[in-house]
Amino acid sequence: MxxxxxxxxxxxxxxxxxxxxxxxxxxxxxxxxxxxxxxxxxxxxxxxxxxxxxxxxxxxxxxxxxxxxxxxxxxxxxxxxxxxLRAIGGIDAVLKSLDVPVCVASGSDLARLDTCLGNTGLLDFFEARIFSVEEVANGKPAPDIFLHAARECGSKPENCLVIEDSPAGIIAAGAAGMRSVGFLGGGHRNPQDAEMLMQAGAEDVVGDSSELHRYLGNQGLAKRP
The missing domain is CATH 1.10.150 (DNA polymerase; domain 1)
Structure with missing residues (x-):
């Protein structure tokens, strides 16, 4: 679960x-x-x-x-x-809807994460549960950052779901023994990238925050939109 x-x-x-x-x-x-x-x-x-x-x-x-x-x-x-810099459209509504704990596991450094999440109004959703590649030995596609995040949050890998926009991140999640969902809502992605993320190991791909909200609701992890 x-x-x-x-x-x-x-x-x-x-x-x-x-x-x-x-x-x-x-x-x-x-x-x-x-x-x-x-x-x-x-x-x-x-x-x-x-x-x-x-x-x-x-x-x-x-x-x-x-x-x-x-x-x-x-x-x-x-x-x-x-x-x-802007938050991904609608992602705040997704975060508000979740019924399970959340965290961030990123390839960016902690100072940049604090600044960017603060400037876009998302920092308070995560409190101290923000983890950076600078805290581990290897970056994505190695699983280190995801395993570190799970340990710090008291979860087992098999009980984690990763939301990722890149093949490297999807591969890292799989190597960590976690489920993953590909996300195409960023301005650098297009619908054709879905196949790339599925091939990397995503169990599903969503096109934007609304689709992610519905997906998480269907999984029983969020209040339905």
Missing amino acids: INLVIFDCDGVLIDSEVLSFAVDVQILAGYGIEVSSDDLARRFGGVSYAGMVDCLNNDHATAIDAVQYQKECEDLLGSLFETD
Whole structure:
């Protein structure tokens, strides 16, 4: 029986990925790498900066420093998030409706999570139950962050349901022994991405917050909309 719903943050709670990948495209062009934000979203959603840079260096025979690259991105994103970042439409209603505990398990660092969730009015839904990849050894698609979140919240993996927008996150949930649902409500996703998330191991895919609300209600985890 599910007694904990674990939310990814970027692309599930906040519509940040569409902004982040646009910044990636801009910065990567300066390194001579021409790539679209759609391609980056499909390949690297949920993947750490270090993991993405490592793959891009291998693909393009470049030598981008991951630490410097992350700093460049975060410098640009800091001001962009202050002006343009929004919560995923309707996700607050989903959180209000839930009848089981919730937490966040994200590839972002804790400082960014606190800032972004605070600025979008979602922080109070989670209290201290916010977990970052910086607290574990390995990022997604490794299961570490989800297992850490479950332990801290006193739940067994088989009693957790993960809401994720990326294949890496879905794979991580499966490796942790958890059920998962793919989410397409972020601006960086489109309906064609459903197959990608199902192939990664999602038990179902929902298109937006309303569909997620209905899904959770049908599972007996939330008040029906």
